[in-house]
Amino acid sequence: MKFGIALGSNLGDRAENMQRGVELLMARVPGIRLNASARVYETEPVDCAPGTQAFLNTVIEVAAECTPEELHEHLKAIEQALGRPEQRERNSPRTLDLDLLYADDVVSDDPVLTLPHPRMHLRRFVLEPLADIRPELVLPGQKVTVAELLANLE
Numbered sequence: 622m623k624f625g626i627a628l629g630s631n632l633g634d635r636a637e638n639m640q641r642g643v644e645l646l647m648a649r650v651p652g653i654r655l656n657a658s659a660r661v662y663e664t665e666p667v668d669c670a671p672g673t674q675a676f677l678n679t680v681i682e683v684a685a686e687c688t689p690e691e692l693h694e695h696l697k698a699i700e701q702a703l704g705r706p707e708q709r710e711r712n713s714p715r716t717l718d719l720d721l722l723y724a725d726d727v728v729s730d731d732p733v734l735t736l737p738h739p740r741m742h743l744r745r746f747v748l749e750p751l752a753d754i755r756p757e758l759v760l761p762g763q764k765v766t767v768a769e770l771l772a773n774l775e
């Protein structure tokens with residue numbers, strides 16, 4: 622199965638956190654392969670408290686034999702390994718945030734793991750890097766490509 626993963630960091634050594642996150646993912650998920658990595662973008666915080674540090678954001682696509690739920694468990698464990706506290710305020714600064722964007726054409730409305738990610742099609746900090754690697758992708762539930770979603774943002 623192919624999985625899109627969004628990475629974001631706005632605390633500590635942001636580039637190091639993102640690199641370490643990818644390394645841990647490759648080390649921990651059996652048989653995983655890195656299909657593509659987008660450029661890293663520095664982005665203004667969206668929906669965060671005033672004065673919040675800018676983010677680094679990127680997107681990778683991996684191929685792995687595990688289920689979406691198994692991959693999501695790995696992502697949460699890696700966030701914690703990178704020092705992210707389990708309980709924290711919404712949109713507070715984070716050493717590393719790992720969101721599962723899509724898992725092939727799987728659609729799920731489970732609040733623990735919603736697929737595709739319910740807010741990704743509205744977020745420039747996700748669509749811009751994703752358009753680097755998968756401009757022609759049409760997400761399940763969308764009628765237009767990632768490149769068109771990005772072009773249609775205000």
Ligand SMILES: Nc1ncnc2c1ncn2[C@@H]1O[C@H](COP(=O)(O)OP(=O)(O)OP(=O)(O)O)[C@@H](O)[C@H]1O
Pocket residue numbers: 711712713718719720721722731732733734735736737738739740
């Ligand atoms: N596709 C998904 N990827 C990651 N988390 C998800 C997904 N769908 C649902 N969730 C759930 O969203 C909850 C909040 O995740 P998280 O703490 O990363 O939020 P956030 O990064 O502050 O905000 P956002 O989810 O808008 O990026 C988690 O409990 C997680 O189980």
Ligand SMILES: Nc1nc2c(c(=O)[nH]1)N=C(CO)CN2
Pocket residue numbers: 628629630664665666667668669676678712718746
């Ligand atoms: N620029 C930017 N803003 C955000 C981000 C992010 O990754 N980048 N993540 C958020 C919560 O997931 C909230 N706001």
